Amino acid sequence: MSPMSGKIEVALFVTCLVDLNRPSVGFAAVKLLEQAGCRVSVPDAQTCCGQPAYNSGDRKTTRDIAAAVIEAFRGYRYVVAPSGSCAGMIKKHYPALFKDDPDMLLAAEDLAARTHELVSFLADVMDFEPDDVKLDRKVTYHDSCSSLREMKVVNQPRKLLDEVDDLELVEAEDREACCGFGGTFCIKYPEISEEMVDRKIDNLLATKADMVTAGDLGCLMNIAGRLHRRGEKMKVLHVTEILAGMGKERGIGEGDD
Amino acid sequence: MQVTSRKFKESAHEAMADEDLRAAMNRIRTAFTTARADAAAELPEFESLRDQAAEIKDHVLDNLDYYLEYFEQKVVAEGGHVHWCSTAEEARQAVLKICRDANARTVTKGKSMITEEIALNKFLASEGIEPIETDLGEYIIQLADEPPSHIIGPAVHKTREQVTDLFHEHHQQYGYQDREEDPEKLVGEARTVLRHKYVTADVGITGANFLIAETGSTVIVTNEGNGDLTQSLPKTHIVVASLEKIVPTLEDASTLMRVLARSATGQEMSVYTTFSTGPKRKDDIDGPENFHVVLLDGGRTEMLGTELQELLRCIRCGACMNHCPVYHAVGGHSYGWVYPGPIGAALNPQMVGIEEARHLPNASSFCGRCEEVCPVRIPLPKILRYWREKTFEQQIGPQPDRWAIEWWGFFAKRPWLYRQTTRLAARVLSMIAGDKGRIRSLPFAKGWTSVRDLPAPEGKTFMEQWKKHNREGR
Numbered sequence A: 001m002s003p004m005s006g007k008i009e010v011a012l013f014v015t016c017l018v019d020l021n022r023p024s025v026g027f028a029a030v031k032l033l034e035q036a037g038c039r040v041s042v043p044d045a046q047t048c049c050g051q052p053a054y055n056s057g058d059r060k061t062t063r064d065i066a067a068a069v070i071e072a073f074r075g076y077r078y079v080v081a082p083s084g085s086c087a088g089m090i091k092k093h094y095p096a097l098f099k100d101d102p103d104m105l106l107a108a109e110d111l112a113a114r115t116h117e118l119v120s121f122l123a124d125v126m127d128f129e130p131d132d133v134k135l136d137r138k139v140t141y142h143d144s145c146s147s148l149r150e151m152k153v154v155n156q157p158r159k160l161l162d163e164v165d166d167l168e169l170v171e172a173e174d175r176e177a178c179c180g181f182g183g184t185f186c187i188k189y190p191e192i193s194e195e196m197v198d199r200k201i202d203n204l205l206a207t208k209a210d211m212v213t214a215g216d217l218g219c220l221m222n223i224a225g226r227l228h229r230r231g232e233k234m235k236v237l238h239v240t241e242i243l244a245g246m247g248k249e250r251g252i253g254e255g256d257d
Numbered sequence B: 001m002q003v004t005s006r007k008f009k010e011s012a013h014e015a016m017a018d019e020d021l022r023a024a025m026n027r028i029r030t031a032f033t034t035a036r037a038d039a040a041a042e043l044p045e046f047e048s049l050r051d052q053a054a055e056i057k058d059h060v061l062d063n064l065d066y067y068l069e070y071f072e073q074k075v076v077a078e079g080g081h082v083h084w085c086s087t088a089e090e091a092r093q094a095v096l097k098i099c100r101d102a103n104a105r106t107v108t109k110g111k112s113m114i115t116e117e118i119a120l121n122k123f124l125a126s127e128g129i130e131p132i133e134t135d136l137g138e139y140i141i142q143l144a145d146e147p148p149s150h151i152i153g154p155a156v157h158k159t160r161e162q163v164t165d166l167f168h169e170h171h172q173q174y175g176y177q178d179r180e181e182d183p184e185k186l187v188g189e190a191r192t193v194l195r196h197k198y199v200t201a202d203v204g205i206t207g208a209n210f211l212i213a214e215t216g217s218t219v220i221v222t223n224e225g226n227g228d229l230t231q232s233l234p235k236t237h238i239v240v241a242s243l244e245k246i247v248p249t250l251e252d253a254s255t256l257m258r259v260l261a262r263s264a265t266g267q268e269m270s271v272y273t274t275f276s277t278g279p280k281r282k283d284d285i286d287g288p289e290n291f292h293v294v295l296l297d298g299g300r301t302e303m304l305g306t307e308l309q310e311l312l313r314c315i316r317c318g319a320c321m322n323h324c325p326v327y328h329a330v331g332g333h334s335y336g337w338v339y340p341g342p343i344g345a346a347l348n349p350q351m352v353g354i355e356e357a358r359h360l361p362n363a364s365s366f367c368g369r370c371e372e373v374c375p376v377r378i379p380l381p382k383i384l385r386y387w388r389e390k391t392f393e394q395q396i397g398p399q400p401d402r403w404a405i406e407w408w409g410f411f412a413k414r415p416w417l418y419r420q421t422t423r424l425a426a427r428v429l430s431m432i433a434g435d436k437g438r439i440r441s442l443p444f445a446k447g448w449t450s451v452r453d454l455p456a457p458e459g460k461t462f463m464e465q466w467k468k469h470n471r472e473g474r
């Protein structure tokens, strides 16, 4: 905690997808963290958590990137990412990457202990509740696999969404099933991924919700991209955007048409 | 069996176009997952049982030689024989020799994945010995001349109509002239045909779910009771099992059985649990006169002490495939060798070579559901990742994929350069999308755009906006 401001020092791990594709999620994250009483820094030396290399079996590149992330986020009390997948990478996989290097292992474990997925950080650590946020929508929440299984984020987003005025939260069938994103998987095996995302979408549509949200931009881009390809009208937003009162923004993949 | 893992993508493509298969996979996806979840929820100690199950297996694997020798002594003391076989070929020859000694013309078989692994049926047939599968599912795929598509439900991919056709084709010789469509009557028909074979078979071959060191017993669990008849009616009983099936005590076997059936089908216990200990004793009213255990290594001891050792904890319950979205999409045959689903994707590269099986560990979204349900807590995604690292190191698979990652890595390791590139990419992609907000087709991103639109970047990266925002003071 910084003695100057009395606020909790949080470093934002923006994630490469948010940085490139949907900066508004990053700004929503900053807004929420500030509302919760944090002072937010965005370390300049960050790029990506390394998952594209990690999932492709390129351990060396992954280690190099992980080492850079560890360095970039040294010293911050908390490190928070608007993604269960990137937070999970840092928390669960960085230590495994450095099993054979005691110094790096220590540093990786130290970073892992400080790293959180954004929504669970807001709910569990900061005891935050969105205040005066309104969205008149029927919304269904998709559990990303890493949020669900690696980060155990299940109730926190639902609890916070419940605090949004006029928002009706509905649950989809088979909600623990993967949406078929899987990083490089969805590009290398598009047909199988298509089958998976279609099944997911059928379940989402069956809820009659008009909006789907999640805590991971990768899943959301996959779901939104497929929804658009199928000509469906369901709107897609990152959960951070809803909680930050940006629920009326243009949905992911939406244009002027 | 012929290995076709190399053609995974093509097989998957065909499988996904097969409506019957889709219907079958849907049944697995819904029925088995719910059944397992209910069974797990009903038993408060289920999670701790899983820990115990994993511990039992780990302990055995750390002391494998000890327990195997102990087991052998017990089997011999009970009047049975143990045949140690390092390879599939040795195992086939061992079985053949026993069959020849028994002058066998026909053998009945209980369900056994190891006999699939060593392709025993084809081999016996080529030696003039007729193998007859007695598990209904195995019987169906034997008639269809197909490999199993699931480790506990070998014929899950078959529809009722297909079974009707098969039986109609093969059972006319036994006097069944009508096309039977009623599922119960179909089962009845198979029973009658098989009953006759039980009594005429010279040798019965079963697998084993467990080998118990303290008693020298082998254990099989079934839901049809076919295993009992297979092993007690013929004069000779051969158990074909791989060596990691060993457990120290009866108590350990029962712990494993408690997680096995719940994970597999959601049952508390399978309907039949059959223990075999040596041949028939003097006062026994029935049982085989000869009892043999053919013990297969088949590359397993090579896995000890490596990253793959944990795979040897597997008790072949099938939960990982029942919960796998990729298996649900592509079915069991696409995997191209005996073991499908996550366990197959993790194990087959070791058994048939990573070059041949390279797709299997790659075709996973790493959703982690398999590990979440595996009763012996095998870290399947971790092992799939191990294989991906092997393919990367050994440069197996498309070169351009590796170049792309190395090229991307080059930028990701250089934040300043990365910023410039992403700034440019965000602009270009946003321009291509125009006011549509998404891109329908992008030549260098076909993998993405072949099935979905690409949501376009907003135009400026977060990092550049953040810098500006900070410069202008907040």
Ligand code: SF4
Residues within 6 Å of the ligand: B263, B313, B314, B315, B316, B317, B318, B319, B320, B321, B343, B370, B373, B374, B375, B376, B377, B378
């Ligand atoms: S890996 Fe685990 S879940 Fe899969 S078959 Fe083996 S024991 Fe069952």
